[in-house]
């Protein structure tokens with residue numbers, strides 16, 4: 398297929414672009430390089446630098462594209478609490494420009510990077526796609542608004558849309574991995590301690606109602622996540638908007654993650670307890686039963702493998 402990948406210079410977008418190319422697809426990446434890196438775009442993909450507002454229409458018009466995979470977004474919860482307008486503009490505003498450009502160009506298939514943050518504080522675990530969506534921050538709210546727009550574009554304009562609600566993505570795929578300028582995620586921060594670029598890791602809160610007091614998250618390997626995108630692409634059905642959770646279905650606490658990082662790296666990794674981070678739910682674990690049943694997806698990589706691949710990637714960068 399001829400595909401447009403927005404945000405293909407970022408962490409997840411670059412991994413999925415590499416997998417799409419390997420599967421024989423033709424890929425154009427559209428990325429403004431605000432947080433991505435031009436050298437992260439896999440060889441064989443064409444890179445167009447620009448925002449969706451400026452470039453989606455000229456790239457799509459007459460380009461013969463069959464589908465779009467939409468990764469481009471601002472994705473830091475904390476930043477979204479400080480700058481909600483930025484998140485509404487860059488996430489929802491840019492996405493609406495993309496949807497209109499698709500409609501005008503007659504491209505009606507889209508796979509969208511949604512998020513577990515659309516659910517907010519869960520009432521029960523594991524989280525099902527039918528659970529209430531009550532985001533607790535502008536990041537999750539802006540992503541939920543895009544999901545709503547996708548439902549209406551499916552209903553009114555016959556789009557075939559699939560939203561994948563990611564839980565905690567980790568790991569790397571060869572030379573494609575996490576290279577955030579501001580790193581807030583747990584696993585890269587813990588590995589930075591093992592690599593000697595940070596003195597110790599802060600555990601945000603040890604008084605949560607969990608067995609060891611630290612927050613529990615559902616970690617999914619970026620390669621398993623990528624495989625789900627390839628399946629989702631085949632599942633775009635005109636007139637339908639399908640939503641799937643993507644996680645492993647198993648939760649690991651912050652302490653457990655640090656312990657796995659110690660085992661993988663052989664480094665003691667000093668850790669200290671710090672105050673809770675605002676907006677963190679105690680437990681976020683996905684039910685991925687729906688995507689397993691409907692698309693035949695299955696996670697293949699465990700937390701050890703995620704940490705080992707992220708560690709190999711980090712060392713290759715030095």
Ligand code: UDP
Pocket residue numbers: 474565581582583584586598599600601602612613614651674677
């Ligand atoms: N966390 C932590 N120390 C860090 C980074 C994260 O204790 O340096 C915790 C965070 O509070 C959360 C979990 O690790 O409970 C996962 O956080 P992350 O930012 O990786 O992903 P999120 O769940 O926020 O999407």
